[in-house]
Amino acid sequence: MADVPVETAEADVVVVGAGLSGLTAASRLYQRGLSVRVLEADNRVGGRTCDLDVGDGLVTEGGGQWIGARHERVLGLLGELGLSTFGTHTAGDSIYLRRGTRRTFSGAIPPMTLLAKLDFAQAQHRLERMAGQVPAAAPWTATHAVEWDSITLGYWLDEHCHTDESKHLFTLGFTLMYCEDPHRISLLKVLHQIATSGGIEYMFSTEGGAQESRIVGGATRPSTVLAERLGERLVLGSPVTAIEQGSDGVLVRSTRIDVRCRRVVVAMTPADVDRITFAPALPVRRAALQRVWHNGTESKLFAVYRRPFWREQGLDGSAMTDLPVAHYVMDNSPPDGSVGILVTFIGTAGAGPGLTWSDDLLDEPAAREKALVADLVTLFGPEAAHPLQVLEQSWVDEPWIAGCVSTRAPGVLTGYTDAATRPVDRVHWAGTEAAPQFEGYLEGAVRAAERAVDEIVAAAR
Structure with missing residues (x-):
């Protein structure tokens, strides 16, 4: 069978990556009067926001999800999109369990x-x-x-x-x-x-802190609304393979479409950018940064119940513990409490006493589910023994995302300084790792996008 010819197109700017940062950048560029194309490797938008279906039209957030009052840019974006937030559930006491002793407490400071x-x-x-x-x-x-x-x-x-x-x-x-x-x-x-x-x-903190609010409809909603507005300017399932810069512009090659443009915004973690071939080659400092970059290995586990029964016990659903799996638990139920959802985080083996994983928990989903339910029974009583379902979002298994939140190993900041944000000729960097503030948060994703757009507009003057 003959190869299907790749479509060709032109735009002022190509955005690589349809997570919140890339889609925000595309929207802002379009608002500035520039034509855009967004190329996304995956068949969905949202990047490291990912909503999991829990039935009856309800979702829980498998990736980034929380917003605080100081996250002004993302709150402003939600307002533009007609989306709203609701408060993370904090009514009731929290649980503190250490060395077999379980206590409840109110406020932010455990006993x-x-x-x-x-x-x-x-x-x-x-x-x-x-x-x-x-x-x-x-x-x-x-x-x-x-x-x-x-x-x-x-x-x-x-x-x-x-x-x-x-x-x-x-x-x-x-x-x-x-x-x-x-x-x-x-x-x-x-x-x-x-x-x-x-x-x-x-x-x-949750109340008054960075985990204070969640997005009605799930954390992917801003990305899906932005994608709907972009329409055919967004191409899914088309991994970018090469970015070729020349004196008169840039050619961005992907599996479904090649686009000629004047500027490019790459809204990916540096580790993920290393999949793309650049011509001319990236500066050594930037190329080396992509090789040493590391994304966190954590995943999220959810236990879904018919109702948030812990609220009837006067509990807010949060817990800090030294248990085998449920080290930190939060109430992740929908705003109306129509089902009860408890979330915990797993996968950071070797983090210290009470945060180290045995091989069976790391390798066997069934073992993780069994251990999670056992921990939740210890915390919340026998009603926690029978969840409707247990869901897991594993970020190390994503085909186009090399882990979730990015970190820096020793020596990276002083060795590579501003390589994560400094433009390379016509290529600009977005994604929450390129944020001037609130790196790693949804807020950082929006701020990084707006910074990259400002760079492009300034270069055009």
């Missing part, structure tokens, strides 16, 4: 021992103080940048947390945030995140 509370406070103060010395726009220029980028957050916690309890809570919080063992994350990266994402308390 740690007094010594652990003091230890947590001193470590938080030190981290915040160091973060205040990290320039937001260029963290590699901080006075202690080389020192802080030569060690991991995990090493720092080992050295400066004097109680196992406070160290466990810091490890739990940062592991969830970065989907990675803190012993693999640069301390400088974490300090920069603290400086640009509202501080530790905001980053860790």
Whole structure:
């Protein structure tokens, strides 16, 4: 059979990647009067937002999902799209289980021992103080940048947390945030995140913090609405294979369509960009960054029940524990509570005591489901023993996305400085990893898109 000829087209700008950042960039460019084409490798939009069907037209969020009041750009985008948010469920007490002792508490601070509370406070103060010395726009220029980028957050916690309890809570919080063992994350990266994402308390908190709200209809809704508005300007199932720059423009080659354009926005993690061939070749610093880049390995597990029965017990559905699977649990039910959904996060093997996975849990879905239900029974009682279904979104199994939230290993920030954001001639970078603030959040995805659009508009003047 003869090969099917590849379609050809022209546009002012090609956007590679139809996640929230790429689609926001395309929308903003179109609003500025530029013609656009969006090329997406997958057969769906949304990137690292991914809604899972739980039946009866309801979904739960398999990827990024939470929004805080300081996330002004994404809230503004939702307003433009006619979408709304609802508050993460926080009414009731939370559960704190450590070393077999289960206690409930209200407010944001779990019932740690007094010594652990003091230890947590001193470590938080030190981290915040160091973060205040990290320039937001260029963290590699901080006075202690080389020192802080030569060690991991995990090493720092080992050295400066004097109680196992406070160290466990810091490890739990940062592991969830970065989907990675803190012993693999640069301390400088974490300090920069603290400086640009509202501080530790905001980053860790639900009520009044970064996990305060969710999007009605699921976290993929903004992407689907943007995609509907773009119409035929969006091409799905067409992985970009090459980006060829010349003196008069760029040729973007993909499996279904080749597009000639003036500028390109690549809205992918650096690790995923390494699949694309560039001509001329990328600068060594950018190419090397893509090779050393690492995305977190965490997945999300959901237990779906007929109703959120824990609310009848006066509980908000959240828990912090040292159990085998359910280290951190939240109520992920729909806004009307028509079904009950509890979510936890798995897959960060080796993160420390209470956060280390046995081989059977890592390799066998049935074992993970059984262990999750057992943990939920420990936390919420016998009613948790019979979920309608257990769902899992595994980001390491995605064909076009190399893991979920990105991190930086020691040496990456000081070794590659601004290579994640600096344009390469006519190629500009988006995706939440290229955000000036709130990197890793939905907010960061929108901010990175708007930054790339501003670069393109400025270049055209």
